[in-house]
Amino acid sequence: MKFKTALLATALTSVAFAASASEVTVMSWGGSYTKSQVEAYHKPFTAETGIKVNSVDSDNPATPIKAQVEAGNVSIDVADVEFSDAIRLCDEGLLEEIDTSMLPAAPDGTPAAEDFIDGALQDCAVANIVWSTVFAYNTANVSMAPVTIGDFFDTAKIPGKRGLRKSAKATLEMALMADGVPAAEVYGILETDAGVDRAFAMLDTIKSDIVWWEAGAQPPQLLADGEVVMSTAYNGRIFNAAVAEGQPLEVVWDGQILDFDLFVIPKGAPNKEEALKFITFSTDTKRLADQASWISYGPARKSSGALVGKYSDGKTDMAPHMPTASANLGNALVNNFEFWVDKDAELNERFNAWLAN
Structure with a gap:
């Protein structure tokens, strides 16, 4: 027993x-x-x-x-x-x-x-x-506050370096919206060779002023350190830097790209x-x-x-502060996942070739 x-x-x-x-x-x-x-x-x-x-x-x-x-x-x-x-x-x-x-x-x-x-x-x-990809700025480092996605690409109006994610996704869409393409028409235009050329032509206008980032923690740091005057970023990372860490950072919701x-x-x-x-x-x-x-x-x-x-x-x-708040959806684009499933390899190959030139 x-x-x-x-x-x-x-x-x-x-x-x-x-x-x-x-x-x-x-x-x-x-x-x-x-x-x-x-x-x-x-x-x-x-x-x-x-x-x-x-x-x-x-x-x-x-x-x-x-x-x-x-x-x-x-x-x-x-x-x-x-x-x-x-x-x-x-x-x-x-x-x-x-x-x-x-x-x-x-x-x-x-x-x-x-x-x-x-x-x-x-x-x-x-x-x-x-969540969304937005762009943000440090209020201490700009003489004029940006209001639209077009301002992000306008270095004559607001001089200084720009931070961008080192990826075709979101970058090409924002370039087209900055060039005046309505959010509802972005993917239709990006489906065409002419549309892709147009997005890269817009990126050409700021290429020498771009600081590339790859990890989500980088944009708030670039902005806080003054290495860039504006940067694309994940909206939650900017919120955390501004509210939890007291950094003078502001989100611009115009041209945001929503995603899951x-x-x-x-x-x-x-x-x-x-x-x-x-x-x-x-x-x-x-x-x-x-x-x-x-x-x-x-x-x-x-x-x-x-x-x-x-x-x-x-x-x-x-x-x-939510990307889905009605006040933040005025010119918002919902990421077209089907487009990127089909085009990811092709457009990133083009993107990497553009980076190398």
Whole structure:
């Protein structure tokens, strides 16, 4: 009897250890964005489930997925990626499919499929935020405040260096809007050779004044250091620098490009079951609203909107800082993910050739 009791105790201890040893590795974009996820998702998820979250960062979490899956050496369980990357990676068979019927309903019982914003649920991805690429400036470093996306490209009117993401996506769209193309017509024009030429011709006008950035933390730093007078940036990074760090930075919403970020699971993720639990937990109504109290990205669920209140400082209202606020949508462009799934390789090849000349 004592022997059996000892065996039982050992077995129970092993089960308890296995449960406590459960973990999930989540790759995101770093900085204030990862912090918002750690506070809203990671910490409460571990507290509720006992599953440890390993947080790792990348300049673009979509990049290592292909290499890891093809090498059969996947270390990422969940990655936070942009919309066009989620669709492309899924089409290439590099992601696990996600049964979105597992996602919790809204507090009033509305099914998740109806509660998420249109497009937020895909075969291999579940959106968490709506964010945007904007441009911003340091009020201490300009004699005249920019108002339109055209001002970003007008170095005669507002002299100084400009910061731009080292990527064709968003850069070409902004160039066309600065050249007078209405947001609704941008992708139709960019589908043509003449439209692409027109975008690059606009970029030519400021090429010698561009400082290129690749990581989301760079634009606020470039602006704070005075290395550029204006820079494109992710809206939440500018909010964090301005509100949390007290930098004199202002967002210009004209010409903003709206996009989703979504959670995906790489094919062959070592902890798929835990990954599914993490995504289910992190994309419920409360968690998405909680993230919006740490950074100014809009929740991907409709039911989360009413729960978005103040920033974590307890005094800053978040609603006006959201890219989806009505006052910020006057000349906004929604990223056309289908366009970029089809054209990404071609336009980035052209972009890189342009950079080299």
